Amino acid sequence: MNLLQTGFDGLLALGLIWLAWRALACPDLFRGIVLFIAFGLLMALAWVRLEAPDVALAEAAIGAGLTGALLLAALARLNRTAAAQTLPREAWRSGPALLLVLAGAGLGLAVLSLIPEPAGLQAQVAAELGRSGVSNPVTAVLLNFRGYDTLLELLVLLLALLAAWSLDADPPRREAPAGAVLDMLLRLLLPVLVLAAAYLLWAGAHAPGGAFQAGAVLGAAGVLALLAGWRLQPHLTGTPLRLAVTIGPGGFLLVAWAFAAGRPAAAGISAGTRRRSDPADRDPGHPVHRRHPGSAVPGLAARRR
Amino acid sequence: MPEGVSLSALAALPWDAVLILLPLTGAVAAGLWPRSARPIGLLVSAGGIPILVGLGTAVAGTDGLHHAVGGWGAPLGIELRADALSLVFLATTALVGLGVALYADSYFEPTLARWFWPLWLFLLGALNALFLSADLFNLYVTLELMGLAAVALTALGGGRAALTGAMRYLLATLLGSLVYLLGVALLYHATGTLDFGLLGQRLEAGPASRTALGLMGAGLALKTALFPFHFWLPPAHASAPAPVSALLSALVVKASFYILVRLWLELFAPLAATAATGQVLGLLGMAAILWGSWQALRQPRVKLLVAYSTVAQIGYLFLAFPLLSAAGLPDAAAWRAVLWLVLAHALAKAAMFLAAGNLLRFGGHDRITDLDCVAQRLPLTVAAFALAGVSIAGLPPTGGFIGKWLLLEAALLQGRWDLVTVMLLGGLLAAGYVFKVVGHFFTPAATRHEAQRVPARMEWTALGLAVLALLLGLAPGILLPWFDSAVVMPMAGARQ
Amino acid sequence: MTGPDYLSALLLLAGALFFLAGTLGLLRFPDVYTRLHALTKADNVGLGLIVLGLALQSGSWLVAGKLVLIWLLVLLAGASVAHLIARGARQRGIPEWRR
């Protein structure tokens, strides 16, 4: 069985490399994008093999699905603008290739040197999981331990949208009607997609899933609707649309403000609890010990009173 | 601790969190209500200064404030850190940001201003978040937020040159952050933490840390546009709208440099196995000074000239890497000089780009040889350009002079005549390109041009920033202790 | 291995055989319409057999139901997409293959 698994892993790794190479090298751009989507799906499989089902869901929904749809939509519009998109085939350049292969070999050695005993935070996450409010460790890291990263990441999404709007991207023009079949499919599929997104969001607390995967499923529903030629009513594209896209990041920011406002007390508590759990505390040089005239003092003052 | 308690009321306020959240909230609000974008943008840009003063008083006298976001703390959570080094960059951002915001308010017509304000506030929030972060992966996210905002701002003017410049910039900045992230991956698996403080204790010399240094150094050098990775900078900075060029040259390239300084002073320099990397960075810095200055001298347009001057001035920032103290540690005097140069260059370069924007608005072009007696017609702009240029060239009595003098002194004490020679040559070339432009200010051009009115505020803000660059050189004694502690503390933390 | 195990192994093998045949057809058939024909067989019947085989192994009605749901969704999407591809090919005037 082990041999089978090793063989599967080896084939999958080689398949990933081969698909990536073909996606970049094949002369037809459309084919390249389709190969890239297939590459994304194989990536999802690789995440499953690496015991990262949350990442697999995100990759399948966002990496392969949404990115693929965006790439295809962009290619369709590129063909419509008169821009000649067929370029002469790129010549093979051995100079950079050799340099990169050498750099890759060095990188590979460095990576292999880490494999015997990689350091990580499994133990700390497991110890604090109970206080995070969810039982799926990945969700705990995303929404709680490293929630600040997630806030910034949401803002990156919003920023990309604003930036695209600021470039005055052509509104998608009406194409030939997609036909009754697609329309029918959509009517059947949209409720299912919304339901699936809600399920993913709910399941994320204790099982693989979560907000981003759910959001990506909703996004895919939106892309499908666009493909089928459905458009927002004009009176919904102004402030209502802007409100809809800013409500998520806005809410997250409000939570962050609340945290910042309640911080002195919170920091005091956390300093107390951390003392029990943090292995860093064994190091006398850790910043915890040479810090915090700011946030520790109010707690002290309160206790004195 | 009686005085500790009296200060605590002020120090307890979450200045650092406000400094990050205010611009980001402002950005979302400005995106949501385009009609209020202008007051929101101006208010938030100006609000940075009092908040920064608050943060400064809280930090003063400590060796840095740490704040565990969400109360988790390293290594599980993310930590914010405010110390003298971050304050140098935060103050630069607040000052230049306010000046450019005032300028941009007159520069952009309403259709563009609607987009400028949210994008600028995103950029401001990302910069503040970056300077306050003590977490390697959090730094990656702030880098991406900053990069995307900067790309969108570059493309804001439209037009083929700006769009192509922005596209090239986007690819370069994405490549830079991904290569940086690969280094982060190696460091994380080598040490099991992303926090600077813990990394400083756990990092050991080995293939993983060497490769990580190479990757992170290369990625950040690409984002800082260190020669020969500068290829993306001149087209992007020269074709962006003038206030955006000022922000890019003064602040955005400094942000990736800040991460590099942190990594170097706190993590990699004490490993002692990295001296060769320092020498390489120093060589590239020297090449950047000579190449950038030479290219600047040859440019036919003011904005391109100023952009190539940025390539050259970035080179000076890398001259401190090869300078080591007797114990093999970074030379504090050289790093103090480099931080001084960061502030001086940001003020002067922003002033130069804003002045170039005025020239462009005035004559409809920025070809140097066709500048038509602008000295009589735009005296404030000309004064701003000349003052800022004197600081860039490192002539007394400006901020640039102090920085370059300190750096020269450090190089001389170590007997690094190669660095000294390049710095002097670079100064000569810089004086050459500045006075080439200033000379054309006074001459009539062969063809007269239709002149457009330049709003007074655009002239005054350019002059204001240039005067700040000058004032920096008049009383260096007041600020130098701050810069000293900005260098000494990270190094002391690293040695613990 | 018990009876159900043999059955599901048989079903899985049969499903894999359909996928093999479908892939072969995708690679070897002469035009887009015949290739679609080969592909839908793999998607519909092959996946159906595999889902049945897995459902026998799942040991819970909930998981079995989810598996069947997946199959139904793929049926729906596969049929619609095959139709759309064929329609697009027809609109572009791609001729049918004749010997």
Place this chain on the structure above:
Amino acid sequence: MTAAFYALAGVALVVLGLYGLSVQAHLLRKLLAVNILGSGVFLVLVSLGGQPGAAPDPVPHAMVITGIVVAVSATALGLVLMLKVAAASGRPTLDDAPKEDRCPKE
């Protein structure tokens, strides 16, 4: 063993992405290359985190999910920018403007 396979595949993807980014002229292809480069980095980040038999480290998983969202945002912006470049210059590439273009009459 699993970790080594995927980590090395990640390194190979990084190399491929870098090569594609530097050699390909078409902007869409360059964006594909950036995405492949990113996938390689993510693969290295996660595959190093697992030890056989032990539960995998969730922190790299969370980092990769964040990274995937950032990558799709950047790709979207890049595609819009590419369409604008193609509309303005007639070619979806980064050719440097010809010499006479460097002094535009604004």
